[in-house]
Amino acid sequence: MVKLSAIQLNSTxxxxxxxxxxxxxxxxxxxxxxxEEIEHIVVLPExxxxxxxxxxxxxxxxxxxxxxxxxxxALSQLxxxxxxxxxxxxxxxxxxxxxxxxxxSCVFNSYGELITHYDKVHLFDVNVADSxxxxxxSRYTQAGNKACIAKTPLANIGLSVCFDVRFPxxxxxxxxxxxDIITVPSAFTRVTGKAHWQTLLQARAxxxxxxxxxxxxEGVHANGRETWGHSMIINPWGEILACLEQGEGIITxxxxxxxxxxxxxxxxxxxxxxxx
Numbered sequence: 001m002v003k004l005s006a007i008q009l010n011s012t013x014x015x016x017x018x019x020x021x022x023x024x025x026x027x028x029x030x031x032x033x034x035x036e037e038i039e040h041i042v043v044l045p046e047x048x049x050x051x052x053x054x055x056x057x058x059x060x061x062x063x064x065x066x067x068x069x070x071x072x073x074a075l076s077q078l079x080x081x082x083x084x085x086x087x088x089x090x091x092x093x094x095x096x097x098x099x100x101x102x103x104x105s106c107v108f109n110s111y112g113e114l115i116t117h118y119d120k121v122h123l124f125d126v127n128v129a130d131s132x133x134x135x136x137x138s139r140y141t142q143a144g145n146k147a148c149i150a151k152t153p154l155a156n157i158g159l160s161v162c163f164d165v166r167f168p169x170x171x172x173x174x175x176x177x178x179x180d181i182i183t184v185p186s187a188f189t190r191v192t193g194k195a196h197w198q199t200l201l202q203a204r205a206x207x208x209x210x211x212x213x214x215x216x217x218e219g220v221h222a223n224g225r226e227t228w229g230h231s232m233i234i235n236p237w238g239e240i241l242a243c244l245e246q247g248e249g250i251i252t253x254x255x256x257x258x259x260x261x262x263x264x265x266x267x268x269x270x271x272x273x274x275x276x
Contacts, residue, residue, distance in 0.1 A: 002154050002255040004181070005029065005042045005084075006215035008231040008244045011051035013222055015061075018049050019074050025250045026082040039110075039154055040084040041255070043215040045231075046103070046162050046187040048089030049074065052222030055140040062092035062101035072106055072114065080112030085152055089185040089215065090120065090161055095142035102142050105159050105185060107150040115152065118159035119144025122167050130191045130226060137163075147173040155180040155255065158210070162186040165200045165214075168207060175208040180260055184214040193228020198240075206238040209264050211255060218246060236263045 007025045011018045022044060029040055049071050050061055065071050071091040079086035086108045092101040103120040121144045123137040147170060150157040158179030164170055165184055174182055182204065188197050193216075205212040211234065218229025233242045233253045242251035 001036060002039045002041065003029075003252050004211060004213050004233050004255045005040055005250055005252045006213050006231040006233060006242075006244075007042060007044050007250045008216055008218050008229055009045050009048060009051075009248055010219040010221065010227075011045065011048055011217060013050060013053040013057065015049050015071070015074070018051075019078070021248065022048065022078060023081070025248070026078060026084065028250055029082065029084065029252070040082075041087070041152075041154060041157065041181065041213070042084045043087040043183045043185055043213045044075075044089030045215045045217045046090045046185045047217065048185070049091055051187065051217060052225065054223065055137065058092040059101050059140045062094040063098065065092075066094045066098075075106060076108050076112040076114065079108035079110060083110045085109055085154060085157075087150075087157065087159070087183045087185065087213075093117075100140055100142040102144060103137070103161060105161055105183070107152075107157065107159070109152065116148055116150045116159075118148035118161070120161040120164065121145065121147075121170060122163045124163045128189050128191050130189055135189075147177060149174065149177045149179055151178075155257070158182040160184050162188060165204060166196075168204065171204045171208050175210065179208070179210055180257065181211040181213060181255070182208065184212060185216075186214060187217040188228040190226040190228050193230060197228055197230055198232070201232055201234055202238045202240070205234040205236060207269070209236040209260060209267075209269065211235055211260070218248070236260050
């Protein structure tokens with residue numbers, strides 16, 4: 001049996017505190033097993049190990065972690081300790097040149113081995129009617145340039161991050177690459193989350209006939225930024241299987257590969273070629 005889980009956090013600018021909080025949530029999974037042999041795919045939010053400071057602080061953290069990869073090691077140890085396939089939200093990893101970082105989603109197997117990683121492609125450079133007003137992620141973040149699938153014995157997992165969810169072509173590419181599940185670690189603002197979060201997630205699930213696991217940051221953070229939460233697990237028919245609206249916590253649902261096959265067989269979706 002395979003379970004899908006999303007952990008919702010209110011991460012702080014204290015890495016050790018965030019690691020302890022994630023460990024507390026992961027420990028709850030073992031209480032759900034009742035001696036059954038269960039495999040877990042767990043998704044953490046965007047900026048899971050460091051959030052609530054400015055982007056320059058993220059860059060400094062990436063520069064400090066460059067040689068020993070401390071952030072990756074912390075996530076690896078969590079995956080190994082709790083025996084889960086862990087999509088480590090995102091962490092900052094220093095980019096070539098050292099003046100920017102990539103907002104990177106790392107995937108670890110249950111032995112703590114790094115399977116693959118994805119650098120967020122679509123950066124959040126927008127104006128929002130909230131306390132922050134203007135977001136310019138590209139000032140310190142280097143955008144990625146390729147779609148990425150984590151091929152595991154449990155499922156093919158397509159990787160995306162937050163603002164990516166507004167760009168359906170990325171999700172179509174992940175589907176073409178064989179994704180059965182697509183993960184969406186996020187730190188959606190409260191304003192944009194209330195307006196669009198659920199609609200976008202359900203659309204991406206329905207269009208691509210995949211499970212969506214969306215793990216969000218939630219609440220008011222150290223720098224005053226407000227995030228939406230509402231972490232969700234959605235099936236390939238677009239139905240919400242689990243949702244945590246507010247607060248920190250974990251949601252879990254069954255992964256049923258036969259459901260994907262049934263939906264894709266009964267309603268095959270092939271993209272037509274449209275000429276100019």
